[in-house]
Amino acid sequence: MKRTCLHTITFENQWSEAKLNTDENKSCEFHPTIKKINYFRMKTIKIVALLAVMFSFASCDDMLLGEKEQNNPVNNFDVLWNDVDKMYGGFAVKDIDWDSLYDVYRPLVTMNTSDAELFNIFSSLLDHLDDNHVSLLPTNTGFPSYQSGITGRMKTFTDFSLSVIATNYIDELKRYSGSILYGTLKGNVGYILLGGMEEGIDTYEKAFDFLLEYFKDTEGIVIDIRNNPGGIDQESVYIAGRFASEVKTGFKFRLKNGPEHNNFTPFYEYTIEPQGKSQYTKGVAVMTHRFSISAAETFAMAMSLNDHVTIVGDTTSGAFSDMTSRELPNGWVYTISIGDWRAADGTSYEGIGLPPDVVVQNDSADVANGRDEALEKAISLLKN
Amino acid sequence: MNKKFFLATLLFCLSISVFAGNDITENRYTYLSLGTGYSQFRMIDRKVSPLMYSSSQSPNWLSFANITENSIFKANLNFVYNFTSPDEFKERSFIFSSPNHNGVIREDTATFSKSSLIQDELTVEYLRLISANETGKLKLYFGGQLKQYFSYSSTQAPVFVFSEISLNPSLLMRYRFSDTFESQSGLSVPLASLITQMPYSNDPTDGKHNYLISTFLMGSNFASLNRFQRINFHQSLQKRFNHRWAVALDYDFYWLHYRNNCDINAYDNSVTVKLLISLNSKK
Numbered sequence: 056m057k058r059t060c061l062h063t064i065t066f067e068n069q070w071s072e073a074k075l076n077t078d079e080n081k082s083c084e085f086h087p088t089i090k091k092i093n094y095f096r097m098k099t100i101k102i103v104a105l106l107a108v109m110f111s112f113a114s115c116d117d118m119l120l121g122e123k124e125q126n127n128p129v130n131n132f133d134v135l136w137n138d139v140d141k142m143y144g145g146f147a148v149k150d151i152d153w154d155s156l157y158d159v160y161r162p163l164v165t166m167n168t169s170d171a172e173l174f175n176i177f178s179s180l181l182d183h184l185d186d187n188h189v190s191l192l193p194t195n196t197g198f199p200s201y202q203s204g205i206t207g208r209m210k211t212f213t214d215f216s217l218s219v220i221a222t223n224y225i226d227e228l229k230r231y232s233g234s235i236l237y238g239t240l241k242g243n244v245g246y247i248l249l250g251g252m253e254e255g256i257d258t259y260e261k262a263f264d265f266l267l268e269y270f271k272d273t274e275g276i277v278i279d280i281r282n283n284p285g286g287i288d289q290e291s292v293y294i295a296g297r298f299a300s301e302v303k304t305g306f307k308f309r310l311k312n313g314p315e316h317n318n319f320t321p322f323y324e325y326t327i328e329p330q331g332k333s334q335y336t337k338g339v340a341v342m343t344h345r346f347s348i349s350a351a352e353t354f355a356m357a358m359s360l361n362d363h364v365t366i367v368g369d370t371t372s373g374a375f376s377d378m379t380s381r382e383l384p385n386g387w388v389y390t391i392s393i394g395d396w397r398a399a400d401g402t403s404y405e406g407i408g409l410p411p412d413v414v415v416q417n418d419s420a421d422v423a424n425g426r427d428e429a430l431e432k433a434i435s436l437l438k439n
Numbered sequence: 440m441n442k443k444f445f446l447a448t449l450l451f452c453l454s455i456s457v458f459a460g461n462d463i464t465e466n467r468y469t470y471l472s473l474g475t476g477y478s479q480f481r482m483i484d485r486k487v488s489p490l491m492y493s494s495s496q497s498p499n500w501l502s503f504a505n506i507t508e509n510s511i512f513k514a515n516l517n518f519v520y521n522f523t524s525p526d527e528f529k530e531r532s533f534i535f536s537s538p539n540h541n542g543v544i545r546e547d548t549a550t551f552s553k554s555s556l557i558q559d560e561l562t563v564e565y566l567r568l569i570s571a572n573e574t575g576k577l578k579l580y581f582g583g584q585l586k587q588y589f590s591y592s593s594t595q596a597p598v599f600v601f602s603e604i605s606l607n608p609s610l611l612m613r614y615r616f617s618d619t620f621e622s623q624s625g626l627s628v629p630l631a632s633l634i635t636q637m638p639y640s641n642d643p644t645d646g647k648h649n650y651l652i653s654t655f656l657m658g659s660n661f662a663s664l665n666r667f668q669r670i671n672f673h674q675s676l677q678k679r680f681n682h683r684w685a686v687a688l689d690y691d692f693y694w695l696h697y698r699n700n701c702d703i704n705a706y707d708n709s710v711t712v713k714l715l716i717s718l719n720s721k722k
Contacts, residue, residue, distance in 0.1 A: 116481065116491065119481075119694055119704060119706045120481060120482075120483045120491060120704040120705070120706070121483065121485075121702060121704050123491065124489035124490075126527075134489055142640070142641075144640075192533040192535070193533065194528070194531035194532060194533045194551065195528075195531050195532060195533075197534070198534070199534045199535070199536060199546070200533055200534060200535045200536070210536075210538075210544060211538035211542045211543070211544050212538060212542045213542055215540075215542065216540070216541045216542060217540035217541060218540075218541050248540075250540070282538065282539075282540055282542075284537070288644070288646075289649075308644075308646070310638065310639070310640035310642055310644070311639055311640045312638065312639045312640065313639060313700075314700075320640075323644070323645050323646040323647075324646055325646045326646075346538070377640075377642045377644055378642075379597075379640065379641040379642055380597055381487070381488065381597060381641075382488040382489065382490050382525070382597060383489070384489050384490070386490070386525065386527065386528040386531055388531075388533070388551070393640040393641065393642050394640060394642065
């Protein structure tokens with residue numbers, strides 16, 4: 056759509072005026088004083104005209120930046136559908152027919168669709184991706200954010216309580232940093248809770264220098280990544296390196312690099328190798344459940360390659376890929392997965408989750424009564 | 440970033456010391472200038488967001504120029520640290536919920552507000568006199584410039600990265616109104632550029648390098664005029680008070696367009712006041 060630029064019209068008028076003044080100069084050219092005055096007047100007008108053209112030119116956004124995306128329900132739907140179509144990395148591994156979903160949901164949107172209706176349609180559409188990295192933040196509407204995937208459906212968990220561990224299993228739960236807690240479990244087993252994977256490698260290096268020294272005489276360590284929303288893979292790989300005794304491919308991934316569903320970069324690899332000044336190679340149990348997400352899952356995947364590590368608990372979330380944030384013309388923000396993450400052997404657990412070596416699904420009634428059966432199993436594995 | 444900026448400034452100052460203290464003739468003029476002002480930056484990076492982002496900012500300039508009878512050497516460093524937000528959504532709030540370590544759901548409200556914007560531009564330019572009128576008041580120069588430009592904004596939603604290293608032919612017109620007052624108008628366009636933006640996935644991860652390095656490794660492409668267009672316009676009015684001091688009122692405008700899967704368009708208008716300090720000793 057062409058739009059008239061008001062500033063250009065204004066400038067054109069000024070330019071016409073400048074030309075008229077220039078013509079006036081000609082009639083006064085035999086009077087030296089007037090000529091001088093008009094010379095400067097002409098110069099001033101030219102400078103003003105020049106500045107006017109610069110500012111007017113620069114304020115025509117449509118001309119300089121291209122036409123704005125229309126902020127209406129239909130275009131918001133189209134932008135969302137198209138962006139996901141071009142960017143989402145999980146269509147192939149999840150066997151999702153995204154085109155057919157357009158035919159289902161697009162007719163539901165009209166120019167009169169309300170924000171609430173649009174939010175519900177978007178949520179229903181994104182439900183099909185079944186991906187914990189897919190979320191929708193309907194800004195300035197007062198609606199709660201939407202979360203896809205199993206964690207979005209579950210909302211919360213009943214199979215884990217840190218209070219139960221602090222009260223019934225540990226001598227004293229100490230805090231090393233914002234997301235790193237530690238203590239000694241009964242039976243001389245170390246306990247480290249990682250509440251996230253994004254404190255920075257420097258922090259983790261210092262933390263594990265301290266923790267591995269602190270737990271050097273224990274019979275084993277439990278690393279608890281239940282209710283860990285993830286963070287950055289480089290950091291989870293570094294932590295896994297503090298428990299590695301040899302170099303291995305931890306996992307591999309490829310990123311979207313084109314609009315077609317099968318447009319990916321070649322596979323990149325994350326290598327797990329011994330990190331830091333010491334590594335812990337005695338028995339380790341990594342505790343997982345459905346709210347172990349993203350970089351917490353790649354951590355579990357990398358740790359599972361070590362013979363002295365056992366994964367205990369429930370299956371992880373199934374959202375391994377990196378994600379990106381994007382916006383819609385109405386200002387809403389959404390996130391999607393933009394890659395294809397695989398185990399070292401090429402298996403994709405996207406949308407499935409990494410199964411533990413030893414499955415122990417805590418009963419919510421047990422947890423409410425102060426018992427963590429999965430933790431007890433982990434301790435017994437390390438003691439034996 | 441401060442450390443890098445300090446290092447760049449130090450290198451810049453060291454490089455100009457080569458020219459400082461030259462012997463003076465009437466045709467030779469060497470100066471250092473410092474400036475600050477006001478600029479309006481507007482951008483749309485359709486690969487990252489359909490929204491237009493804008494920022495009103497105070498650019499900081501550090502420039503060096505060595506002018507001889509037949510040539511001009513210039514080096515400019517422009518640095519901006521400010522904030523940006525989408526035009527129509529200066530502040531956006533949203534409600535989110537997450538369980539704590541005991542499974543109790545906490546609901547909270549968060550806000551997307553202004554996000555930091557970092558930009559720098561380093562230009563090194565050499566021009567030769569190609570034409571002058573009879574009085575010597577009007578001079579036309581032609582030459583080339585090497586431009587390095589970097590823009591980074593990490594909003595709470597998308598991340599914008601744009602880097603340009605380009606070779607630009609440039610044209611400069613000087614007009615001396617009097618011995619102490621002159622105008623300079625310059626124009627340049629890039630012919631060949633190395634452009635870096637976030638890779639297609641918006642995820643600069645290669646499993647080996649940090650985000651900054653992998654952004655350059657994964658998101659860089661050579662571009663000629665058909666893929667990357669930029670117009671740089673410079674207008675300066677300079678008034679010299681005495682042998683040592685002068686002031687300048689500058690207007691700078693650029694518009695850029697990069698075509699790569701999705702377009703990036705941006706422009707910037709800035710008005711700057713500069714203080715010019717002559718590095719020549721009085722003859």
